[in-house]
Amino acid sequence: MSRSYSFRGMNTTEHYFQVPLDHAVPQGEKITVFAREISSTEHSDPTALPWLLFLQGGPGGKSPRPASLSGWLAEAAKTFRILLLDQRGTGLSTPANRQSLPLRGDGAAQAAYLTHFRADSIVRDAEAIREALGIDTWSTFGQSYGGFCTLSYLSIAPGALERCIVTGGLASITADADTVYRATYARMAERNAEYFAWYPRDREVLTQIVAHLAHTEEHLPGGRALTVPLVQLLGQFLGGNTRVHALHHVFEGAFIDTPGGKRLSDTFLAVIAEQAERTTNPLYALLHESIYAQGAATNWSAERVLEEFEAFSPTADTPLLTGEMVYRWYFQDDPALRPLEETARILAEHEHWEPLYDPAVLATNTVPVAAAVYTHDVYVDRELSLQTAAAVGNTRVWETDEYHHDGIGDDGPMIFAKLLELSKTED
Secondary structure (H helix, E strand, O other), X not given: OEEEEEEOOXXXXXXXXXXXXXXXXXXXXEEEEEEEEEEEOOOOOHHHOOEEEEEOOOOOOOOOOOOOOOHHHHHHOOOOEEEEEOOOEOOOOOEOOOOOHHHHOOHHHHHHHHOOOOHHHHHHHHHHHHHHOOOOOEEEEEEOHHHHHHHHHHHHOHHHEEEEEEEOOOOOOOOOHHHHXXXXXXXXXXXXXXXXXXXXXXXXXXXXXXXXXXXXXXEOOOOOEOOHHHHHHHHHHHHOOOHHHHHHHHHHXXXXXXXXXXXXXXXXXHHHHHHHOOOOOHHHHHHOHHHHOOOOOOOOHHHHHHOOOHHHOOOOOOOOOOOOOOOOOHHHHOOOOHHHHHHHHHHHHOOOOOOOOOHHHHHOOOOOEEEEEEOXXXXXXXXXXXXXXXXXXXXXXXXXXXXXXXXXXXXXXXXXXXXXXXXXXXX
């Protein structure tokens, strides 16, 4: 089923595909995967353009919802017909959340269902879609987790790929979750130090907030009690270029005078609530650690590794801000995740994850891969990324310290154009 529209210089076609829940059982249960085709009205015949599959970051993030051609999408539309994929469980694909998952049964049944929602299944969905659309080969653009999916694609079906562009997403193909989190906690500590050197007053404000919460109860707009770990989620601002400086405006408006004394402002509390929000993407919390799992259980890796980094402890006088880590308390504290606590526990203890990458296939890869590695990326560690680049054949790296993890949000057209050109470079 498909529907087409044209507006603001953009042609769009909405596609719905039926794919197997388990690609190893092609005649078994089916789920729906949605994808939106994008092209520029500047092209007289968009169907003559080569295809570009965009693999969204996440896990658990739906594809972009463009209202016009702008940013990297406008640059890509100059030469490509683009497919924005709602990875299974997200957006308009068959949902996987607190409302729908109980249809599967108890926590064990839900967890078994979700083992089919990692990168290997996403890649096989893409292959089913490619064949359904009659595409011989296509290129991919993977941002963050989309780069992880790209490495799985290169492992599973490299013959379907023309070229691959990756931004902030060269995952380690060998490191376990503990190794990844040790690296990212270290990066986050460096980024905290950099930020508070810029804004030393904000460190004082953070100390005041922690002290305030020790004796005063505060609640987020939805009624959720504010805790120090929730405040630490402000560290998600640190992964950006301009976004990092927006954090200063959050801290400068943290307190307000009231008839009952100084309290945390509604504005500040609303920002915390936004950072903690998982209602629309619960798969981020449920599957985040599993994207590093190949064989062994992750067993709440970020929470365990946190004990090695005391500066991030919520009991510190001025605890450092955290980033893209998932903790057990998410499922105890968040009303949107609480019904999924047992499911999350079973997934964390799951010991039989299938391999996501094939190192032997990747070592002999011939598909051109052009990857942006951000020197100070707090979410995908530089050293681990460069190890992967060296292990994947035909990979060219553009390393830069000018951008952070969300670089394509700041200068997407330039970054996409640079990497596209790099992917065409011959040794």
